[in-house]
Amino acid sequence: MTNIHDIARLSGYSVSTVSRVLNHHNYVSAETRQAIEQVVKKLDYAPNAVARDLSRGKTFNVGVVLPHADHPYFTQLVQGIMRAAFAANYHVVLLPSKWDAQLEQKYLETLRQHAYDALIFTSHGLPLATLAKYQRYGRIVICENPHDSGLPATYAERVATYRTAFAHLKKLGHTHIGVLNSRDLAASATTQATVAAYEDVFQAPLPAKYCYTGVNTLTDGQTAGGYFVARFPEVTAVMTNGDDIALGFRRAYLAAQRPLPYLIGQEHQPSGEALKLPTIDHHFDLVGVRAFQLAIGETATNVAIPSEFLLN
Amino acid sequence: MTNIHDIARLSGYSVSTVSRVLNHHNYVSAETRQAIEQVVKKLDYAPNAVARDLSRGKTFNVGVVLPHADHPYFTQLVQGIMRAAFAANYHVVLLPSKWDAQLEQKYLETLRQHAYDALIFTSHGLPLATLAKYQRYGRIVICENPHDSGLPATYAERVATYRTAFAHLKKLGHTHIGVLNSRDLAASATTQATVAAYEDVFQAPLPAKYCYTGVNTLTDGQTAGGYFVARFPEVTAVMTNGDDIALGFRRAYLAAQRPLPYLIGQEHQPSGEALKLPTIDHHFDLVGVRAFQLAIGETATNVAIPSEFLLN
DNA sequence: GTGAAAGCGCTAACAG
DNA sequence: CTGTTAGCGCTTTCAC
Numbered sequence: 341m342t343n344i345h346d347i348a349r350l351s352g353y354s355v356s357t358v359s360r361v362l363n364h365h366n367y368v369s370a371e372t373r374q375a376i377e378q379v380v381k382k383l384d385y386a387p388n389a390v391a392r393d394l395s396r397g398k399t400f401n402v403g404v405v406l407p408h409a410d411h412p413y414f415t416q417l418v419q420g421i422m423r424a425a426f427a428a429n430y431h432v433v434l435l436p437s438k439w440d441a442q443l444e445q446k447y448l449e450t451l452r453q454h455a456y457d458a459l460i461f462t463s464h465g466l467p468l469a470t471l472a473k474y475q476r477y478g479r480i481v482i483c484e485n486p487h488d489s490g491l492p493a494t495y496a497e498r499v500a501t502y503r504t505a506f507a508h509l510k511k512l513g514h515t516h517i518g519v520l521n522s523r524d525l526a527a528s529a530t531t532q533a534t535v536a537a538y539e540d541v542f543q544a545p546l547p548a549k550y551c552y553t554g555v556n557t558l559t560d561g562q563t564a565g566g567y568f569v570a571r572f573p574e575v576t577a578v579m580t581n582g583d584d585i586a587l588g589f590r591r592a593y594l595a596a597q598r599p600l601p602y603l604i605g606q607e608h609q610p611s612g613e614a615l616k617l618p619t620i621d622h623h624f625d626l627v628g629v630r631a632f633q634l635a636i637g638e639t640a641t642n643v644a645i646p647s648e649f650l651l652n
Numbered sequence: 653m654t655n656i657h658d659i660a661r662l663s664g665y666s667v668s669t670v671s672r673v674l675n676h677h678n679y680v681s682a683e684t685r686q687a688i689e690q691v692v693k694k695l696d697y698a699p700n701a702v703a704r705d706l707s708r709g710k711t712f713n714v715g716v717v718l719p720h721a722d723h724p725y726f727t728q729l730v731q732g733i734m735r736a737a738f739a740a741n742y743h744v745v746l747l748p749s750k751w752d753a754q755l756e757q758k759y760l761e762t763l764r765q766h767a768y769d770a771l772i773f774t775s776h777g778l779p780l781a782t783l784a785k786y787q788r789y790g791r792i793v794i795c796e797n798p799h800d801s802g803l804p805a806t807y808a809e810r811v812a813t814y815r816t817a818f819a820h821l822k823k824l825g826h827t828h829i830g831v832l833n834s835r836d837l838a839a840s841a842t843t844q845a846t847v848a849a850y851e852d853v854f855q856a857p858l859p860a861k862y863c864y865t866g867v868n869t870l871t872d873g874q875t876a877g878g879y880f881v882a883r884f885p886e887v888t889a890v891m892t893n894g895d896d897i898a899l900g901f902r903r904a905y906l907a908a909q910r911p912l913p914y915l916i917g918q919e920h921q922p923s924g925e926a927l928k929l930p931t932i933d934h935h936f937d938l939v940g941v942r943a944f945q946l947a948i949g950e951t952a953t954n955v956a957i958p959s960e961f962l963l964n
Numbered sequence: 965g966t967g968a969a970a971g972c973g974c975t976a977a978c979a980g
Numbered sequence: 981c982t983g984t985t986a987g988c989g990c991t992t993t994c995a996c
Contacts, residue, residue, distance in 0.1 A: 391989035
């Protein structure tokens with residue numbers, strides 16, 4: 341492995357001068373530069389990125405913690421993060437978590453070890469308070485309402501849009517409504533937002549049995565559909581947590597040859613359009629862009645991105 | 653910033669002993685270990701990951717070059733890569749390229765600078781010969797047939813399945829068939845595979861006007877649909893390069909109130925199921941897994957993953 | 965303009 | 981079982 345000292349020795353100049361021409365720093369005489377560049381080329385030399393990072397005390401890496409990569413929430417978010425990171429010459433490292441607290445803790449530790457300049461949690465299993473503690477080791481951004489955690493955050497402004505959606509259902513005369521979510525009420529801010537919006541609109545608690553969680557994929561949606569079709573014929577509308585998921589949900593009703601409930605999707609996916617489902621577009625790519633900006637920026641301002649309810 | 657020397661000094665032991673404790677290496681007496689761990693805890697010390705990488709001459713990072721993140725080919729591939737990388741304790745760094753040769757060159761240079769242990773090209777703008785040259789700086793894996801480039805590769809075995817699909821169209825009596833692809837015939841191995849399969853089955857060249865390229869998104873599909881609906885009423889079937897894209901294509905015909913051609917999708921997406929479209933599942937996640945294994949493995953064996961034609 | 969030297973923080977061969 | 985020491989390869993301050 342050839343290094344900067346070799347270049348220095350062979351060119352007859354010092355390492356610092358070599359470093360300067362490598363980094364286009366300060367003034368270096370034209371001939372010195374040429375001589376050095378010649379040796380660089382001859383030895384096929386390339387500076388070592390890790391050594392550089394070490395010396396500079398900065399990696400230009402941001403870690404993105406994500407539960408799984410196959411949900412549109414995450415792909416859209418990652419997309420936005422990548423776009424912004426690219427523009428700022430940062431690199432994006434994907435950190436799969438499955439909401440596993442131990443894993444998340446491990447990622448926090450790697451931040452502490454300066455493997456990344458910042459960490460973005462697209463979602464999290466660990467309590468916010470725990471994340472907050474690690475802020476002293478590097479910037480940590482979350483993608484949900486930070487409440488009083490003090491963490492920098494961007495997130496889709498969900499409640500208002502959920503209200504619009506539920507109001508739509510109410511206007512259509514639906515009174516028994518199912519709700520599908522990814523995680524338990526206790527664990528998930530999104531689930532909480534959905535339920536809160538429901539209760540705002542209907543001025544009544546959402547029956548627990550209508551609040552079905554653990555749904556992440558199309559297949560999960562189908563399972564959920566099986567649950568509802570077998571148990572709750574009175575449910576005439578369902579707020580699903582994804583167009584693809586709504587598609588799965590629908591499958592179960594088709595299989596059972598029962599009339600379809602009125603379905604609302606989310607994420608504005610092609611499958612939703614195909615079925616002409618009303619949906620919610622949360623503009624997660626934008627959330628991603630802002631999340632990244634918070635990750636490297638100085639400002640700690642929180643940003644809520646408005647989402648929209650769409651009748652396909 | 654507290655470092656390993658501080659720990660050594662304060663604990664009264666040497667850096668190497670501290671290092672051993674930190675890495676659970678060799679034998680260290682229980683009391684020594686305890687004493688050191690105490691100091692570590694007291695100073696809230698964490699070893700620096702970059703320094704460690706430098707010292708070890710290895711980063712455990714693999715870079716994944718991808719044209720864009722919003723196509724199922726790439727999301728599925730990345731998914732597989734992540735799964736395998738996670739299992740092997742590697743990190744995945746996403747490198748957006750848009751098939752830009754200069755950018756790709758830059759990524760090759762970063763490999764040369766030892767920023768990554770390996771690079772996976774999910775697709776590429778640069779000629780394979782150029783990629784091949786950089787192999788001396790680290791492992792480079794491609795996700796298409798390597799032909800005589802000598803590059804390690806995994807890829808979906810497309811031609812056979814495309815043949816099956818075209819044979820299906822032939823059996824249905826279609827004679828004028830459109831084909832949608834992402835990139836030019838000259839640039840893309842996938843496009844070449846599609847055309848080759850067509851010609852195998854129909855024993856005739858695919859008319860150039862029926863070979864439409866530049867299609868990556870649903871919206872592109874719609875544009876393509878507009879092109880075909882306005883120009884080629886004789887086309888009764890179209891081989892699209894994605895279920896979502898087929899959906900976009902379909903839009904144009906619906907808007908024009910013209911009878912829909914028979915559409916074949918790809919990637920086995922929910923939208924395809926919603927429309928009951930025949931589709932091709934290339935099992936890209938598996939391709940991703942194997943690509944990663946090639947990236948860190950010793951074997952240079954190429955692996956073709958069979959794909960399947962599905963009648964939804 | 966250029967160079968010497970002190971870091972950056974850790975690992976591992978070697979010696980005891 | 982523990983310590984010494986020589987790297988890993990680059991950046992940057994401070995002199996001249």
